[in-house]
Amino acid sequence: MTVTLADVAARARVSPATVSRVLNGNYPVAASTRERVLRAVDDLDYVLNGPASSLAAATSDLVGILVNDIADPFFGIMAGAAQAEIGGPGDGSGRAGGEKLAVVCNTGGSPERELTYLTLLQRQRAAAVVLTGGAVEDPAHRAAISAKLTKLADAGTRVVLCGRPPLPDGEAFVAALAFDNRGGARRLTEHLLSLGHRRIGYVAGPAERTTTRHRLEGHRDAMRAAGLAVGGAAEAGRTAGAGRTAGGQGWPGDARDEDRLTVHVSYDRRSGYAATLELLDREPEMTAVVAANDTVALGACAAVRERGLRIPEDVSVAGFDDLPFSVDAVPALTTVRLPLAEAGARAGRLAMGKETPPPGGIATIAAELMVRGSTAAPRGR
Amino acid sequence: MTVTLADVAARARVSPATVSRVLNGNYPVAASTRERVLRAVDDLDYVLNGPASSLAAATSDLVGILVNDIADPFFGIMAGAAQAEIGGPGDGSGRAGGEKLAVVCNTGGSPERELTYLTLLQRQRAAAVVLTGGAVEDPAHRAAISAKLTKLADAGTRVVLCGRPPLPDGEAFVAALAFDNRGGARRLTEHLLSLGHRRIGYVAGPAERTTTRHRLEGHRDAMRAAGLAVGGAAEAGRTAGAGRTAGGQGWPGDARDEDRLTVHVSYDRRSGYAATLELLDREPEMTAVVAANDTVALGACAAVRERGLRIPEDVSVAGFDDLPFSVDAVPALTTVRLPLAEAGARAGRLAMGKETPPPGGIATIAAELMVRGSTAAPRGR
DNA sequence: CTGTTAGCGCCTTCAC
DNA sequence: GTGAAGGCGCTAACAG
Numbered sequence: 138m139t140v141t142l143a144d145v146a147a148r149a150r151v152s153p154a155t156v157s158r159v160l161n162g163n164y165p166v167a168a169s170t171r172e173r174v175l176r177a178v179d180d181l182d183y184v185l186n187g188p189a190s191s192l193a194a195a196t197s198d199l200v201g202i203l204v205n206d207i208a209d210p211f212f213g214i215m216a217g218a219a220q221a222e223i224g225g226p227g228d229g230s231g232r233a234g235g236e237k238l239a240v241v242c243n244t245g246g247s248p249e250r251e252l253t254y255l256t257l258l259q260r261q262r263a264a265a266v267v268l269t270g271g272a273v274e275d276p277a278h279r280a281a282i283s284a285k286l287t288k289l290a291d292a293g294t295r296v297v298l299c300g301r302p303p304l305p306d307g308e309a310f311v312a313a314l315a316f317d318n319r320g321g322a323r324r325l326t327e328h329l330l331s332l333g334h335r336r337i338g339y340v341a342g343p344a345e346r347t348t349t350r351h352r353l354e355g356h357r358d359a360m361r362a363a364g365l366a367v368g369g370a371a372e373a374g375r376t377a378g379a380g381r382t383a384g385g386q387g388w389p390g391d392a393r394d395e396d397r398l399t400v401h402v403s404y405d406r407r408s409g410y411a412a413t414l415e416l417l418d419r420e421p422e423m424t425a426v427v428a429a430n431d432t433v434a435l436g437a438c439a440a441v442r443e444r445g446l447r448i449p450e451d452v453s454v455a456g457f458d459d460l461p462f463s464v465d466a467v468p469a470l471t472t473v474r475l476p477l478a479e480a481g482a483r484a485g486r487l488a489m490g491k492e493t494p495p496p497g498g499i500a501t502i503a504a505e506l507m508v509r510g511s512t513a514a515p516r517g518r
Numbered sequence: 519m520t521v522t523l524a525d526v527a528a529r530a531r532v533s534p535a536t537v538s539r540v541l542n543g544n545y546p547v548a549a550s551t552r553e554r555v556l557r558a559v560d561d562l563d564y565v566l567n568g569p570a571s572s573l574a575a576a577t578s579d580l581v582g583i584l585v586n587d588i589a590d591p592f593f594g595i596m597a598g599a600a601q602a603e604i605g606g607p608g609d610g611s612g613r614a615g616g617e618k619l620a621v622v623c624n625t626g627g628s629p630e631r632e633l634t635y636l637t638l639l640q641r642q643r644a645a646a647v648v649l650t651g652g653a654v655e656d657p658a659h660r661a662a663i664s665a666k667l668t669k670l671a672d673a674g675t676r677v678v679l680c681g682r683p684p685l686p687d688g689e690a691f692v693a694a695l696a697f698d699n700r701g702g703a704r705r706l707t708e709h710l711l712s713l714g715h716r717r718i719g720y721v722a723g724p725a726e727r728t729t730t731r732h733r734l735e736g737h738r739d740a741m742r743a744a745g746l747a748v749g750g751a752a753e754a755g756r757t758a759g760a761g762r763t764a765g766g767q768g769w770p771g772d773a774r775d776e777d778r779l780t781v782h783v784s785y786d787r788r789s790g791y792a793a794t795l796e797l798l799d800r801e802p803e804m805t806a807v808v809a810a811n812d813t814v815a816l817g818a819c820a821a822v823r824e825r826g827l828r829i830p831e832d833v834s835v836a837g838f839d840d841l842p843f844s845v846d847a848v849p850a851l852t853t854v855r856l857p858l859a860e861a862g863a864r865a866g867r868l869a870m871g872k873e874t875p876p877p878g879g880i881a882t883i884a885a886e887l888m889v890r891g892s893t894a895a896p897r898g899r
Numbered sequence: 900c901t902g903t904t905a906g907c908g909c910c911t912t913c914a915c
Numbered sequence: 916g917t918g919a920a921g922g923c924g925c926t927a928a929c930a931g
Contacts, residue, residue, distance in 0.1 A: 139673065141924060152902045157926060167900060182669070187641040188572035189924035192907050197569060198638075207598045207622065213589035220588070220624045224631070238638040240621030241588065243601045250605070257619040260568040261580075288563075292520065406846055435846040442848075465787055465816040467823070467848040522908060533918045538910060548916060570908035573923050 140181045149177035160185060162235060191262060196293065200239045200488055201258040203251060205270045207243040209404065210460050211430065215269050215299060215481035216241045222485030223265075237264060237489070246343070248278040255285045258294070265295035265311075265488035269481070271348030272301050283308040299484035300475075302347055303499055312487045312494040314480050314502055318348055318457075321473035321504025322355025325455055326427060328471070328506060330363050332514045334425040334453065337365075338416035339399045340409055340437060342429035349401070349429065352457060356427060357395065404429060409436025410443075417444055424452060424515035431456035431463045431472055438466065438511070449513035459507050468510030475504055521562045530558035541566060543616060572643060577674065581620045581869055582639040584632060586651045588624040590785065591841050592811065596650050596680060596862035597622045603866030604646075618645060618870070627724070627784075629659035636666045639675070646676035646692075646869035650862070652729030653682050664689035680865035681856075683728055684880055693868045693875035695861050695883055699729055699838075702854035702885025703736025706836055707808060709852070709887060711744050713895045715806040715834065718746075719797035720780045721790055721818060723810035730782070730810065733838060737808060738776060785810060790817025791824075798825055805833060805896035812837035812844045812853055819847065819892070830894035840888050849891030856885055 142160075146153040151170060158164040159174045166174075177183075191197040200223050204212035223239035242258075244251040251268075258266055266289060272282070283306040286296050290309035298313035329337055339356055342349035397419055402408035409428055413436065416423060426441070428434035434456030441452045448454055448468060456463060459474035480502050486492035523541075527534040532551060539545040540555045547555075558564075572578040581604050585593035604620035623639075625632040632649075639647055647670060653663070664685055667677050671690035679694035710718055720737055723730035778800055783789035790809055794817065797804060807822070809815035815837030822833045829835055829849060837844060840855035861883055867873035 142926095143924080153925075154903080154927085155901060158901085161926085165900065170901080184637060185641050186573070186643070186924050187638075188569040188578060188643060189907090190926070191569035192567070192573050192909085193924075193926040195907070195926095199642075201621070206594075207588070207601070208591050208594035210589050210591060210594070213587075213591070213594050217588045217624050217626070221626065224624075224634075236634065236638065238623075238635075238642065240582070240623055242619075242621055243598050243605075245598070245602065253605075253617065254619075256565060257568075257579075257617065260566050261619065262567070262569060406842055432843070435843055438848075439846050461787055462813070462816055462843055465820050465847075467819075523910095524908080534909075535911080535919080536917060539917090542910085546916065551916080567908050570923095571910070573925085574908075574910040576910095576923070 140183050141186070142183070145174065145177045145181055145183050148181060149174045195262065196264060197262045198235070198237045199258070199261050199263045200237050200265045200267070201254065201263050202239065202241040202267045203244055203254055203269060204241055205244055205246040206404065207241065209432065210462075211432075211458050211477065212269055214460075214477040215484070218478040218481030219267055219269075219299070219485035219488070222482045222491075223489055239485070246273075246346075248273045248275065248282070252278070252281055252285060255282070255289065259285070259289055259292065262292065263289075263294050265297065267297045267299055267484050267488050268301055269299045269484070270301060271342075271346040272304065274345050274347060274350065279304055279306060286310065295488050295490065297484045297488045299480055300348075300477075300502075302351075310498060311490075312484075313499045314484055314487075314495075315499065316348075316475050316480070316502050317504045318351035319355040319358070321457065321475070321506065322352040322427075323359045324355075324504075324506045325457070325471075325473050326356045326359035327362075328508060329425045329427070329453060329455065329512060330359060330365070332425075332453070332512060334515050335365060336420055336423045336425070337398065338413070338420065338423045338426045340412040340416070340426060340428045340433055341399055341401045342433075343403050344401045352429060353399070360395075398423070402429075402433070404433060406432050406436035406439070409433030410440045411436075413437040413440035414443070417441070417446075425455070425512070426452060427455045428457065430458045431460045431470060434463075434470055434472070434511075435466060438470075449511055450516060453512035453515070455512055464509070466511065471509045471512040472507050473504045474507050476502060521564050522567070523564070526555065526558045526562055526564050529562060530555045576643065578643045578645060579616070579618045580639070580642050580644045581618045581646045581648070582635065582644050583620065583622040583648045584625055584635055584650060585622055586625055586627040587785065588622065590813065591843075592813075592839050592858065593650060595841075595858040596865070599859040599862030600648055600650075600680070600866035600869070603863045603872075604870055620866070627654075627727075629654045629656065629663070633659070633662055633666060636663070636670065640666070640670050640673065643673065644670075644675050646678065648678045648680055648865050648869050649682055650680045650865070651682060652723075652727040653685065655726050655728060655731065660685055667691065676869055676871065678865050678869045680861055681729075681858075681883075683732075691879060692871075693865075694880045695865055695868075695876075696880065697729075697856050697861070697883050698885045699732035700736040700739070702838065702856070702887065703733040703808075704740045705736075705885075705887045706838070706852075706854050707737045707740035708743075709889060710806050710808070710834060710836065710893060711740060711746070713806075713834070713893060715896050716746060717801055717804045717806070718779065719794070719801065719804045719807045721793040721797070721807060721809045721814050722780055722782045723814075724784050725782045733810060734780070741776075779804070783810075783814065785813060787813050787817035787820070790814030791821045792817075794818040794821035795824070798822070798827075806836070806893070807833060808836045809838065811839045812841045812851060815844075815851055815853070815892075816847060819851075830892055831897060834893035834896070836893055845890070847892065852890045852893040853888050854885045855888050857883060 286308040456472040463470040781793040837853040
């Protein structure tokens with residue numbers, strides 16, 4: 138019923154092996170023979186049996202790209218760029234030669250689903266796997282993922298991390314491209330501080346994620362450097378003192394300000410909206426809000442306006458990622474640009490072995506501060 | 519080296535056949551035996567060989583979801599919902615039982631790549647394929663896709679269309695969920711007309727796509743019903759007359775107004791920006807702009823402001839899709855809501871055979887007009 | 900350059 | 916309820 142390679146061989150009057158050779162193109166075949174085989178393939182409308190070929194060759198042409206949230210352009214842009222690099226342009230014939238099948242898998246940010254997808258990809262003997270975005274830092278999951286990645290690597294699957302820092306466990310990977318979230322966040326907050334802001338709220342992403350932690354750390358680094366926040370009990374004395382020097386009325390400098398002015402939410406605008414309302418309640422004198430990402434920042438903007446406050450006159454708002462829509466926000470959003478498409482494309486090339494990995498396998502990708510209309514000096518009040 | 523089913527069988531002291539049976543769960547096995555096998559699987563950290571099993575069973579657990587642009591939330595939302603429905607919640611063990619591997623493939627809107635992906639999926643003997651979003655209407659591609667889908671269906675792959683109308687060729691599919699783009703677009707333009715707008719610009723999507731055509735048709739239906747635009751040469755006389763009755767100074771009613779006030783661009787904000795600038799040049803008296811979708815509308819808003827015009831006082835702007843960010847635009851965007859998540863989920867269930875197809879296999883999904891702040895009555899001028 | 904020969908690892912009738 | 920055996924369709928050594 139279904140046409141097989143043997144059928145093609147018969148029609149082209151060659152052996153199955155020869156057909157296999159022209160199809161895979163990895164072996165010298167006489168031009169005339171190839172011609173005949175190709176014609177037979179077209180005549181019979183033959184399509185290679187993937188599973189059979191993967192079984193025999195012990196490799197498949199599947200490449201998985203894992204993302205935390207496919208509805209978020211942050212991931213869409215990276216995944217799209219990676220996929221374009223992996224899938225190749227196609228030859229328009231629809232015949233699909235030796236192309237890889239680049240597919241994206243949506244984990245929804247769930248470590249369980251991430252693990253499941255990894256297993257499924259392992260089962261398919263995937264040629265490569267690209268993990269994008271921040272990882273959950275829960276030790277159990279971290280270990281499980283590490284073990285799984287090691288197994289994948291052992292089985293010959295190329296593992297690439299994109300926008301995700303290599304874990305301390307040191308799992309096996311071809312390359313890890315990490316964004317400089319910490320540095321970007323620090324520069325962003327420094328920008329606000331230089332504008333004169335002192336009461337800065339922070340809407341952080343979900344706790345336990347590397348991206349969240351790094352961005353928050355960058356923010357706090359800047360705050361502390363300005364003597365504006367307290368890290369933990371150990372630093373309370375010193376930093377509180379510095380704080381008092383800088384601020385007034387016992388503020389800033391309160392040992393709990395960091396916590397009081399930080400809210401953890403998920404990466405969506407609704408959460409940003411709610412969290413900002415909450416921050417505004419906690420600290421009515423707040424003059425700036427830094428959001429975990431641009432999407433959250435949009436929600437923050439809505440909340441600020443909801444309270445009858447103007448951006449940036451009354452409250453400055455900043456985001457992170459510089460997604461395409463951020464420049465169209467009104468006012469345009471000050472944010473930190475991450476070269477998502479470039480990183481995704483590079484990850485794709487790394488997964489294909491088309492590019493040599495960075496020294497040590499690890500590369501840090503710079504984040505660029507984009508100052509736009511949503512931030513300005515605070516009104517004197 | 520790599521552990522196989524036979525290894526598990528040996529360790530569990532049963533035959534390979536039995537192991538296969540407990541793994542697939544499609545056959546009665548004594549509880550104690552199953553227990554033993556499962557333990558052996560865990561002990562050995564066995565992972566099924568997908569290609570081998572697909573080859574033997576002549577089916578795979580791969581389900582492909584094709585999207586035009588993975589960086590566009592329009593597709594991300596649908597794909598994510600479908601994937602969640604297909605992939606199941608996972609059991610947290612990372613063992614991955616009889617789960618399907620739901621993957622999304624980014625065609626970039628290119629028919630060639632769409633065809634290539636379809637071939638790749640066919641090669642993998644995919645269990646199902648979900649095609650999302652509008653199709654290109656070029657006859658050659660239409661025929662090629664149709665033929666391919668028929669072949670897939672013949673091979674046992676369940677084909678589901680989501681947000682894509684069934685093609686006239688009548689290709690084989692389990693179900694087709696089509697958005698009421700035409701009706702939604704018509705109601706949107708009717709809303710503007712009822713507000714008093716007469717000079718309405720339209721930033722359409724890429725030509726040759728069903729979505730573009732349907733939305734544009736809906737818009738023109740409304741315009742013509744109001745006697746405000748001219749379809750083609752055939753209708754020029756009649757409609758132009760009606761137009762003159764309604765308008766003044768030979769406008770509206772010009773036989774080329776439809777073309778003059780319509781610009782085709784791709785679905786991104788930059789295009790929306792450029793197109794709107796162009797429209798503003800062509801028709802400075804324009805009081806409203808309808809965009810192909812929300813993303814394009816955002817660009818349109820930027821262009822309107824660039825010209826020093828206010829929204830909605832000077833120019834009303836409307837979008838389509840009601841993506842999450844649209845409500846946060848300033849002013850909030852009037853648009854047409856499409857139940858993307860619901861449609862995607864339903865498509866996923868259909869692909870899994872978990873839901874019975876609509877009568878005739880075709881269902882139209884309603885589009886709801888969302889009136890918000892970006893549209894208002896035109897200033898008298 | 901091309902044909903021949905063995906499997907790849909699993910599922911699936913069949914018997915028991 | 917369980918085991919034994921054949922083959923799914925293709926690739927990868929080998930010969931020639």
